[in-house]
Amino acid sequence: xxxxxxxxxxxxxxxxxxxAALSGGVTTVLAMPNTKPPLVDADxxxxxxxxxxxxxxxxxxIFAGANLTNAAEIPAVxxxxxxxxxxxxxxxxxxxxxxxxxxxxxxxxxxxxxxIVAHAEGAxxxxxxxxxxxxxxxxxxxxxxxxxxxxxxxAAKEKGYPVTCEVGxxxxxxxxxxxxxxxxxxxxxxxxxx
Numbered sequence: 001x002x003x004x005x006x007x008x009x010x011x012x013x014x015x016x017x018x019x020a021a022l023s024g025g026v027t028t029v030l031a032m033p034n035t036k037p038p039l040v041d042a043d044x045x046x047x048x049x050x051x052x053x054x055x056x057x058x059x060x061x062i063f064a065g066a067n068l069t070n071a072a073e074i075p076a077v078x079x080x081x082x083x084x085x086x087x088x089x090x091x092x093x094x095x096x097x098x099x100x101x102x103x104x105x106x107x108x109x110x111x112x113x114x115x116i117v118a119h120a121e122g123a124x125x126x127x128x129x130x131x132x133x134x135x136x137x138x139x140x141x142x143x144x145x146x147x148x149x150x151x152x153x154x155a156a157k158e159k160g161y162p163v164t165c166e167v168g169x170x171x172x173x174x175x176x177x178x179x180x181x182x183x184x185x186x187x188x189x190x191x192x193x194x
Contacts, residue, residue: 007036033065071105083115138162
């Protein structure tokens with residue numbers, strides 16, 4: 001869940017996000033690390049922990065964020081983190097991991113008892129599964145959006161690779177065919193395929 005705290009509370013915060021979750025029957029949320037500042041070190045992670053402790057209405061976990069330089073230090077927050085989130089494709093903010101060497105450093109340093117989840121698309125999906133397999137680690141791929149990506153993950157699972165994934169309802173039910181009806185002054189184009 002993108003609770004946007006710290007730094008973007010005009011969009012969402014722990015109070016509004018967890019209250020909305022409860023009103024929809026959701027009793028636990030997991031906050032993403034792409035905040036301002038991003039949750040990539042002990043200090044920024046503590047800001048989110050403090051905000052959640054004061055404002056959350058339901059159970060919560062907070063993901064630590066991987067970046068190009070924090071593989072050795074971010075494991076310090078692992079005991080308090082829901083897991084490590086890796087952004088391997090275009091994302092908002094400074095969390096893009098566009099170097100597979102950095103991926104491998106995170107797989108090497110992040111505690112094996114804590115999950116690694118990733119935003120990965122297209123060719124990065126088999127590359128991610130390969131790296132996870134090198135380190136004998138499971139990996140969860142977030143919000144898969146294309147049929148070909150699901151097929152790659154299915155093939156990896158059939159070969160015994162420990163990979164899981166999820167999809168968002170908007171990726172299942174919306175496409176570029178819905179663009180005109182849903183667009184806001186030409187922003188937010190949909191995808192052609194699922």
